[in-house]
Amino acid sequence: MDKGQALHSPYVSQIERFADSVKQLSNTFLLMEEKKKTFTGEEVDGMFDRVREKVCGQCEKCSWCWGDNFVHTYQMGYEILSAVDNYGTELNMETKRKLQQRCLMAPRFLREMLEAFHDARQNMMWINRIMQSREGCAIQMDTFAEMLRTTTKELEKSIFTDERMEKKLRAKLKRRGVRVLYTHFFMNKEGKCEVHVTARAMNEQCVTMRELAQEVSAAVGRKFVPEGNQFQILGREYITAVFLEGPSFHTLQGVARIGKGCSKISGDNFSLIDLPGGRQSAALSDGMGSGERACEESTLVIELLEELLEAGFPEKTAIQMINTTLVMGREEIHYSTVDMSVFDLYTGECEIIKAGASSTFIKHKDQVEHLSSTSLPIGVVHKLEIDSVTRKLSDGDFVIMVTDGVLDALPVGEQDILLETIIQGTAMINPKEMAHHVLQQVLNWTGREPEDDMTVLVVGIWEK
Numbered sequence: 001m002d003k004g005q006a007l008h009s010p011y012v013s014q015i016e017r018f019a020d021s022v023k024q025l026s027n028t029f030l031l032m033e034e035k036k037k038t039f040t041g042e043e044v045d046g047m048f049d050r051v052r053e054k055v056c057g058q059c060e061k062c063s064w065c066w067g068d069n070f071v072h073t074y075q076m077g078y079e080i081l082s083a084v085d086n087y088g089t090e091l092n093m094e095t096k097r098k099l100q101q102r103c104l105m106a107p108r109f110l111r112e113m114l115e116a117f118h119d120a121r122q123n124m125m126w127i128n129r130i131m132q133s134r135e136g137c138a139i140q141m142d143t144f145a146e147m148l149r150t151t152t153k154e155l156e157k158s159i160f161t162d163e164r165m166e167k168k169l170r171a172k173l174k175r176r177g178v179r180v181l182y183t184h185f186f187m188n189k190e191g192k193c194e195v196h197v198t199a200r201a202m203n204e205q206c207v208t209m210r211e212l213a214q215e216v217s218a219a220v221g222r223k224f225v226p227e228g229n230q231f232q233i234l235g236r237e238y239i240t241a242v243f244l245e246g247p248s249f250h251t252l253q254g255v256a257r258i259g260k261g262c263s264k265i266s267g268d269n270f271s272l273i274d275l276p277g278g279r280q281s282a283a284l285s286d287g288m289g290s291g292e293r294a295c296e297e298s299t300l301v302i303e304l305l306e307e308l309l310e311a312g313f314p315e316k317t318a319i320q321m322i323n324t325t326l327v328m329g330r331e332e333i334h335y336s337t338v339d340m341s342v343f344d345l346y347t348g349e350c351e352i353i354k355a356g357a358s359s360t361f362i363k364h365k366d367q368v369e370h371l372s373s374t375s376l377p378i379g380v381v382h383k384l385e386i387d388s389v390t391r392k393l394s395d396g397d398f399v400i401m402v403t404d405g406v407l408d409a410l411p412v413g414e415q416d417i418l419l420e421t422i423i424q425g426t427a428m429i430n431p432k433e434m435a436h437h438v439l440q441q442v443l444n445w446t447g448r449e450p451e452d453d454m455t456v457l458v459v460g461i462w463e464k
Helices: 010-031 041-054 070-087 093-102 106-158 163-175 209-220 291-310 315-328 404-408 415-424 431-446
Strands: 159-161 178-187 193-201 224-226 239-245 249-258 268-275 279-286 338-344 349-355 360-364 367-371 387-392 397-402 454-463
Touching: 010 106, 041 070, 041 106, 070 093, 070 106, 106 159, 106 315, 159 178, 163 178, 163 193, 163 209, 193 209, 209 224, 209 239, 249 268, 249 431, 268 291, 268 454, 279 291, 279 397, 279 454, 291 315, 315 338, 315 349, 338 397, 338 454, 349 360, 360 415, 367 387, 367 415, 397 431, 404 415, 404 431, 404 454, 415 431, 431 454
Parallel strands: none
Antiparallel strands: 178 193, 193 239, 224 239, 249 454, 268 279, 279 338, 338 349, 349 387, 360 367, 360 397, 397 454
16 A cells, blocks of 8 residues: 655644644743742831831830831841741740840730741742742643644654545445545554544444444455444444554453452552554552542542543653642642553554552563662652653563552562562463462462552553
8 A cells, every 4th residue: 555645734734833832831931930939128128017017116116216226127127037047936045135135025026027927938938839830830831732743743744645545445435335524544653554434324224333444444455443432333423433454462451459458448540541553551550658548549640641641642741741730739749650551552562651650570481571660659749750661572471560569568678579580480371360369479478468559460462
């Protein structure tokens, strides 16, 4: 099949302009004023005005302190503010002694000055919180703009026209009782074809997506399968059906888990997601702590991850956007780990992506490789460093993902090597059986109830 003529779509150009606008807005946010670290002269004057009005106005020496002795009064106030920075509200004795010598209303002067300082500091904290949120929004917009740019470039390179193939496809589907409105052809960088057909069934009949895929395969000359998560039947209404060139690999998954103290509620959550372009993702998240609160945290992360990935966001972009959302949305730190394995079912490659997650193990026949990470979990800092590494998998290989509770149950310093030994010692080829075997072996090693939530997620890959 010839790639035909590349198509420069006006919609692609519009998306590029949209990305440029979002990027400019992000830069505008970042160029605004930085976080405040000190009080301005106006804010300090405001503190002194408050003290003079509420305390000194009732004192017989007010006109002298704020008149002839103005410099010394200000100096005394600055000494108090400096002492608060160094010692907190419990000032050092020297500062208190000086104030008592110079001020007839020393206790009230000190109390009002401390309250004014506290209010100004609270105001500064709120201003910085707003600036921090604005910075988080800028990071989100910058990430989104970059994703738009990357997607647009890939889309523009992948779209092509083939009038001969389009006519052949229309004619073949018409004979099958399908009326075609539009067809679009895409070719990814690996040379795999994707066909989008907007069509409906004619003559009150229905056509299954599997049947439609067979007709598309016959017309194009390549084997196609329907993309997941779409209608299974083509009826009287126009819909857009997506067909992907059949992948070379398939996966099976299995999971075993247990809560802290054998609780039914676990702070670990996982998801298996079909991604665009013939890829699959296995994601595992460990919420901070254990029990219901940890479960809520990891559930939120997994649900957001599913939403973004299914919408087509790149994996690292999705994780960064979730991280920024969690950091901005709360005052206390509640972190969750993210551990992802993304499988390319065309090439057999697997990208391991980690944010604060535990080690991942890959079982190649009789060898086991472990991959670790030093990155932080999500929900801690605005700009997250995400670790990733890619490995080529072969027929019959397994990827074993675990949460911290599994490794922490083993002796410190020997955790990875012991888990490697357990994985290497299993001859099972069923992912679910392997996951339960690994978890049971760790529990047998400890000989006691789990002290943390424990989850083992196993994904096996085979050639078709």
